[in-house]
Amino acid sequence: MQDKVPAGLDRKETEVYRRLDPERIPKHIAIIMDGNGRWAKRRHMPRVAGHRAGVTAVRSTVETAARIHISALTLYAFSEENCKKRPKSEVDFLMRLLSRYLKGEVPTLNKNNIRLEYIGRQHELPEDVQERMAWAREATARNSGMVLTLALNYSARSELVDAFRAMVSAASRNGGLEHLRIDEDTVGRHLYTRHLPDPDLVVRTSGEMRLSNFLLWQLAYAEIYVTPTLWPDFRGLHLLEGIAEYQKRERRYGGLNHSESNRDDGHAALETSSALHGQKS
Numbered sequence: 001m002q003d004k005v006p007a008g009l010d011r012k013e014t015e016v017y018r019r020l021d022p023e024r025i026p027k028h029i030a031i032i033m034d035g036n037g038r039w040a041k042r043r044h045m046p047r048v049a050g051h052r053a054g055v056t057a058v059r060s061t062v063e064t065a066a067r068i069h070i071s072a073l074t075l076y077a078f079s080e081e082n083c084k085k086r087p088k089s090e091v092d093f094l095m096r097l098l099s100r101y102l103k104g105e106v107p108t109l110n111k112n113n114i115r116l117e118y119i120g121r122q123h124e125l126p127e128d129v130q131e132r133m134a135w136a137r138e139a140t141a142r143n144s145g146m147v148l149t150l151a152l153n154y155s156a157r158s159e160l161v162d163a164f165r166a167m168v169s170a171a172s173r174n175g176g177l178e179h180l181r182i183d184e185d186t187v188g189r190h191l192y193t194r195h196l197p198d199p200d201l202v203v204r205t206s207g208e209m210r211l212s213n214f215l216l217w218q219l220a221y222a223e224i225y226v227t228p229t230l231w232p233d234f235r236g237l238h239l240l241e242g243i244a245e246y247q248k249r250e251r252r253y254g255g256l257n258h259s260e261s262n263r264d265d266g267h268a269a270l271e272t273s274s275a276l277h278g279q280k281s
């Protein structure tokens with residue numbers, strides 16, 4: 001379908017890319033990166049080896065997404081639950097891994113014109129990690145290409161709680177609660193993701209069919225693509241396969257599909273005309 005292939009795609013990626021419709025590339029893709037522990041277990045390695053291998057998958061996915069001009073990519077790196085319920089040694093490892101990733105990756109993000117953002121309760125992360133995060137965001141702030149958002153210590157329910165608290169506090173600072181007006185736009189403007197459109201596609205690796213408290217408000221109409229591939233094995237090629245699957249779906253946003261709506265319009269017209277002429281259709 002595609003003649004022009006973006007620079008930098010390898011042979012297999014190019015093959016899948018050629019089958020895509022350039023007009024229907026999703027603007028925002030969100031990914032639940034899962035399966036690091038299982039990947040390591042299958043190799044009789046410690047869980048953290050799976051997380052380390054997961055960084056290679058992040059790199060490949062981010063680069064391919066930027067090359068095909070996805071506007072926004074959001075990666076669920078660690079949930080609030082991960083931070084609270086995993087052994088301290090694993091959480092500490094993940095924090096060091098994140099810090100190292102940010103330090104090492106900024107030049108590549110800049111080369112690919114990628115701007116870094118974060119969602120989640122950052123103030124609960126270790127201070128040195130927060131400082132590294134702020135540094136990396138600032139170092140990429142002037143890039144105008146893809147927005148890469150890392151969900152760190154993130155929970156969709158906490159995000160909604162924080163949004164409602166922010167709305168109430170803004171109203172009480174601006175004339176009192178009687179001025180509080182809540183509608184979908186207002187909620188959207190108080191979410192951590194206010195810098196992003198809603199995702200069109202959510203990908204989950206490792207075969208689990210759950211949203212796991214990820215972007216519950218924003219994923220209302222997203223297409224869901226679940227792949228059995230474990231996160232450390234995921235690459236840009238798998239992302240392109242997910243996009244190919246997405247393009248097979250018809251998004252209806254609660255309406256009818258094109259042919260149904262034409263057929264029903266036809267029936268309605270026929271019934272109106274029969275009623276007018278006293279006939280049965």
Ligand code: FPP
Pocket residue numbers: 033034035036037038039051052054055058075076077078079082097098101150231
């Ligand atoms: C889920 O696998 C993955 C995580 C909790 C951590 C994700 C971290 C990375 C991919 C690497 C670091 C990320 C960045 C952005 C530098 P799991 O441990 O729950 O796997 P399991 O379900 O097989 O146990």
